[in-house]
Amino acid sequence: NPLLVKNTTEFNNAVKNANPGDVITMANGVWKDAELVFEGNGTADEPITLTVEEKGKVTLEGASNLQLAGEHLIVEGLVFKNGYTPTNAVISFRKNKKEIANNTRLTECVIDNYNNPERHVQDYWITIYGKNNRIDHNHIVGKKNLGVTMIVGLDTKESVANNHKIDHNYFGPRPTFGNNGGETLRIGTSHHALENSNTLVESNYFDRTNGEHEIISNKSCQNTFKYNTFFECTGTLTMRHGNETLVDGNVFIGNNKPSTGGVRIINESQTVINNYHIGLTGYRFRGAFVMMNGVPNSPPNRYVPVIDSKLNNNTFVNCEHIQLCAGSDAERSQAPRTSEISENIFYNENPKDIFTVYDDISGITFKDNILGQNNTTSIQEGFEKADITLVKNEQGFLIPTSDKIKNKITISPKIATKENTGTTWYSKEDKTVALNSGKTITVESGINTLYEATKNSNPGDILVLTSGETYLLTKAAKIKHPLTIKASGKDKPIILFERMMALEIQNGGSLSLDNIKFDGASAPDYAGNAVISTSKKSMIENYKLFIDNCEFTDFVVNHSFDVLRVSKGTFADTISIQNSKFKNITGHITALDKETDDIGAYNVEYFIMKNNTVTDVQGAALRLYRGGKDESTFGPFLEIEHNVFNNVGFGKKNKYQAAMSLYGVQVNDIKNNNFNNTNGLKMHLVVGEPIVNVVNNNYYKSGKIEVSGDEKYNIENLFNIAPTFK
Amino acid sequence: NPLLVKNTTEFNNAVKNANPGDVITMANGVWKDAELVFEGNGTADEPITLTVEEKGKVTLEGASNLQLAGEHLIVEGLVFKNGYTPTNAVISFRKNKKEIANNTRLTECVIDNYNNPERHVQDYWITIYGKNNRIDHNHIVGKKNLGVTMIVGLDTKESVANNHKIDHNYFGPRPTFGNNGGETLRIGTSHHALENSNTLVESNYFDRTNGEHEIISNKSCQNTFKYNTFFECTGTLTMRHGNETLVDGNVFIGNNKPSTGGVRIINESQTVINNYHIGLTGYRFRGAFVMMNGVPNSPPNRYVPVIDSKLNNNTFVNCEHIQLCAGSDAERSQAPRTSEISENIFYNENPKDIFTVYDDISGITFKDNILGQNNTTSIQEGFEKADITLVKNEQGFLIPTSDKIKNKITISPKIATKENTGTTWYSKEDKTVALNSGKTITVESGINTLYEATKNSNPGDILVLTSGETYLLTKAAKIKHPLTIKASGKDKPIILFERMMALEIQNGGSLSLDNIKFDGASAPDYAGNAVISTSKKSMIENYKLFIDNCEFTDFVVNHSFDVLRVSKGTFADTISIQNSKFKNITGHITALDKETDDIGAYNVEYFIMKNNTVTDVQGAALRLYRGGKDESTFGPFLEIEHNVFNNVGFGKKNKYQAAMSLYGVQVNDIKNNNFNNTNGLKMHLVVGEPIVNVVNNNYYKSGKIEVSGDEKYNIENLFNIAPTFK
């Protein structure tokens, strides 16, 4: 009985009266603020179906969501976009803890950027409860706020040993979240780690799902991961809790992108076989393969030591890091036992030992592994070298081939591809616009000409200001999309501004500044001005900021006048400041210390500062803060090289009295800088084996380098030479 | 030539072609995003006029503003509301630094709550430049974001000795801003302190203009303030910079409201005569009269010592504090010289010495002052006691009357009243809705019944939950206006919630909770939950939160689970927590430490915590932070009395390892509390003569009281007794 419903009232009536075999069809159009509950009892032969008039033409927008309850239901073709769920899930396989969906199929549904605009307010997109449910051919892309994209919940006995099948879904790009809670799939929780879930995750495509370093967080027992493809994912399939996991026949493609990883093993009786890995560069917990140390007598929700686990018959091509006994520390002191690494192929084109061993590996049996002809390992046995060539197979994979490889390496025809996952009718095209990809637009000098040009620009455009001319902004120019502002010639154009900021990066914006001079003389006489600021509201989109060959001078109309002022709830993929001059400033160059809740959040992933001169700055050149002890992220990454700091950080209002204060920064490269008559460098090392290289810096009449926290660091070649300035 | 214009294009044409004597009339309706430039050259006899079709029916909304330039212009009847200026002023008497308006009148215009939604983004409402301008009968109410309401600018020579007249304006309520930049009128700036402004400010009504403690900030020479009324203003008319000010015949009515003040003198040749003050309670820089110490050889923009100034023939009825040599410290060491206080009447009904003397007053001549019969003073001469009775005059003022008062005290008929200021056609009615002023609504228990009731409530309503019943919120209830939630009977109803917060106070909201129990068991398993949170966006409206007789237990699903979580850019007038229980919590009770820019901002004015028991809380009971050294505000005010703290503040993630950390708090009353097995109290005293009374507390097996900073404090009667709990 197909029945067309046009609004929520008709939908509710139809649901109330539905019998086995009925089909409820949602009419084309936008369903706004539709909180749908689809409940009923179909039968195996006669399910109750919820479908749409035409696929792609029914969208749920605004504060919409869907709850499922009952037996033998089918849902297909719904699209959620332009809004976000008012509850903690977009689609939930239960109405409440007691009314749950079983034997239910969710297929060809789309959730596209359906994000709460508050970056740090949590929700899930799909929560799976009950038993025998199938979630297949869905298209799930662009989750950007806090919370796992899809979870399998085990919090009542009605949901354990569930026998769910999650297959042929397209998990589209999820950008770096910058905190815990950016996983794409989680099965179970630490509270139910020892329950059997028996969930099959098969033939799904994970396309740059980069929220955090756990792409998949397995937290229950007896789950299977087969034929999934992980494309350029900056994390791993992690067996975080629970035992008897099978990871079989998956493909991990890194394309040499930074931080791409493979599989990470914790717990017991884990089996990792027949997987293919290529071009994975990640290290630490994001290695191509990671077998961790555990906590002796660990409770199930901490780090259970690895035993009875194996890595067998896997292929690693041009992967950079295999990490054994990873995470070894005072607490995680138990090395793996009765485990094996056997019949795997480790091949790198370049000479390299890709194995890092952090503790005793005598509990791991190494057997019949093959190593590329150029490659080495300090592991004493279980490896044989082979003369390997890479041969492209008909699926396009580079297959290591050698006399010594007896069984030809094959990739299952069931392997997920972009084509065989998701729907056929919803585009997987990447809509990201790059900086400098648009039109070049000349902007005349004058009052608010730059404001108008910014307002009328399109994503990727390049605004060219006339060299040497002056541009006054009486309104803050709002950067709503990727935009470049550059000079027409060699001399810098000058930007003056009357508001508390010249340029405001808003949600979706990115900015590149090239050969521009900013002058603070017209700014209002209030504390807290900034040349560039982010939106004061949460920004769900990550942004990029490039400053090259620019000049920032005379920001002194009041105290605390910063160059860049960011807000809580904003996150930069990259902030790069190069070849620029900063002089006579009452505030900071950059204060990236707004995430003060100490729950692991921070404001920037990559911060780069090279070849700049920074003179007479009362505040800090940099404050960078990552509070808390969360291990889900590996940033911020910091490079400070070849800068001159001259009289920086001595202002009375510079609370920490440091030219740079770095708290919880995980990678610190500070090299070849000249510090003259400048306040100190304060560094607090918290968590996650931070990498600290403070090398070849000259400190003359300058404050100390103070390091606190309990992590290792490296300070080398600290000079003390009077610099001469020309 | 009257000319009706219907849109910006017609307006621009009309302006372009306007001749002396022309009248341009804006058509009725909403003018949205109208950035108007009204420029032209009229003559004294034939000005060019901009008016409206019908007063009150022409509104400028959205991103609208007005710039004036030229000679002999008149603007009347414009209303700005529902939006905010895109530039740094709503109405400006110049187009740019060179094109300025002179001989121009702005009359009967309205600016009503035309606020940038970002509390800390600055703008002005009216900026006056040029010469001989008159600003009269305007209605200016509800500025809530950063920035002085009205300024007279002197930044070019075309604007000095300006002879402006600012008269009969109605300055309606401006709430406490919680930072510098909440002044209502400023004339000049510190950079132009020694320029003559020659501005007359006459017969204006200042109605609860409480932005900060400078209601008027006089920062130039030779200005006159006459016949103005200051009604319940929590600040003073301050002669901050510049000399030769005349303050004559004004009225200050405090009605015994906290922090109400009168006149504050700094600099030279200031004359304060014939003013009437009643019921002013303010102290420190907000006294009924304040004469400050100065800095020897001060630059004009610091604190110039008081000389040749006088307070003559003023009346003070029931005022609490006269402050002489106020602000005396190591830097401000110069007492007033060659000044006089003469022929004033100081009368208080109650026995009291209202004079506080902070330094040497030998430079002040006291002469012929009259003191009430009950009143005393330590000042040796110049006072005579008189038997005074208060007699109500025909204007309604209580006039001290006595044989000894020779000249009858009169109030000028020109004195500003609510009636003779502003316009006749725009209501001055107060639209504020109080808590508990609305309907009582019964809410059934169940899922989201409270969410729906909150959504459908009206300002002031009281939601009554059934005692002992359970209310589940799967959506956060949004508090958009003043709302009370209470129990129907003695037993507490229980609220559970599935989002990161149960209740979210949004802009315009206030909340009173009475006899309610909250349980955290259903909250999501993420760090950073809270029972009550403010909007994560900036809130331009101050809010109030009252928690009485409530219970908060078991907030432990993850770490950092707070009871109250506020955001940067939000400000509470009052947070009061009384007679409540808190137990088993991983986060803080209240962390009011989100204004981390160190520019004087903070999150709450009055914080009260009385008669509570706080047990097993990993975070802090309170963090309160006011960074920076700004002297424009006197908050936060803190009262912590009769609480029991038991095992509080020892969580690993409680960064400061304190049960309470107080930074820059200006009034600290911590009395009669019982601290048992609890972490310490950290207090940093920064600025503004903080008042610190830590009295009669019992500290048993608890952390220390650590006080830093260079201000005085009082810790008395610290006991060390093992408490017994029943």
Ligand SMILES: [Ca+2]
């Ligand atoms: Ca995680």
Ligand SMILES: [Ca+2]
């Ligand atoms: Ca001020």
